Amino acid sequence: MIRNDLGMELRGATVLVTGATGGIGRALATALAERGGQIVLTGRRADVLEPLAERLGGRAIVADLADREAAELLLDEAGRVDVLVANAALPASGLLAEYSIDEVDRALDVNLRAPIVMAKIAGARMADRGRGHLLFVSSLAGKTASGNASLYNATKFGMRGFALALREDLRPHGVGVSTVFPGFIRDAGMFADAGVSLPKGVGTRSPRDVARAAVRAIERNVAEVDVAPLGLRLGARLGGVAPVLSAAVQRRAGGHRVSRGLADGQRDKR
Numbered sequence: 001m002i003r004n005d006l007g008m009e010l011r012g013a014t015v016l017v018t019g020a021t022g023g024i025g026r027a028l029a030t031a032l033a034e035r036g037g038q039i040v041l042t043g044r045r046a047d048v049l050e051p052l053a054e055r056l057g058g059r060a061i062v063a064d065l066a067d068r069e070a071a072e073l074l075l076d077e078a079g080r081v082d083v084l085v086a087n088a089a090l091p092a093s094g095l096l097a098e099y100s101i102d103e104v105d106r107a108l109d110v111n112l113r114a115p116i117v118m119a120k121i122a123g124a125r126m127a128d129r130g131r132g133h134l135l136f137v138s139s140l141a142g143k144t145a146s147g148n149a150s151l152y153n154a155t156k157f158g159m160r161g162f163a164l165a166l167r168e169d170l171r172p173h174g175v176g177v178s179t180v181f182p183g184f185i186r187d188a189g190m191f192a193d194a195g196v197s198l199p200k201g202v203g204t205r206s207p208r209d210v211a212r213a214a215v216r217a218i219e220r221n222v223a224e225v226d227v228a229p230l231g232l233r234l235g236a237r238l239g240g241v242a243p244v245l246s247a248a249v250q251r252r253a254g255g256h257r258v259s260r261g262l263a264d265g266q267r268d269k270r
Helices: 023-034 046-056 070-078 101-129 150-173 190-194 207-220 230-241 243-253 255-269
Strands: 014-017 038-043 059-062 083-086 132-137 175-182 224-227
Touching: 014 023, 014 070, 023 038, 023 046, 023 083, 023 207, 038 046, 038 070, 046 059, 059 070, 070 101, 083 101, 101 132, 101 150, 101 175, 132 150, 132 207, 150 175, 175 207, 207 224, 224 230, 230 243
Parallel strands: 014 038, 014 083, 038 059, 083 132, 132 175, 175 224
Antiparallel strands: none
């Protein structure tokens, strides 16, 4: 765990949460509101977004980040943002050959381009004020690659490199940057929605665990936080230092079956 002294006080801060209509997004918004943040929620589904914003005493802005103009328009409508939580993402599991070019572009736009554009705009405004925080919700797929997930791995590996470099660039300006890396999350999110069973001994975490990790990362300016049982965290480390060995371990443990199941269960959400 790496941190520095640029921790952010959430009480009274305006917090923009993308992807707030999903289960993990709702957990993030709730936890940040509980810490005193003034929440601005965004997502594609007004029927989910608006009741949540009302319950949390926040604002709702409907936006589809697959639209290349949406990120800039969203930040203009949101106004001053002290904390950006870039949580929105599309499933991108499956063989690359199964994707159309439009589906590739959509995954890249939502999972990588939109967070970069939002970070560029919001980060510059925060730097001018000398205070702020950018938090990216990634995945352990951003630390270790697996079969049937090349496109998803690409977006999440890219996000990790971007966030770590941006953290260094914004540090002198008083702006913190953190990334949260969930493993398999039960009850909500892409894994839960796909309905895939895991190999024996592979554990999960909850959306609330992701939210708690996000709050800690923002308040303490922690560079990276993994949200997964010890075995998966160690597996991610192995994937970083010995990717060929990691791939072999995943094959023997049934990882390809899980990846294939995720791809099949999420095909209609590309």
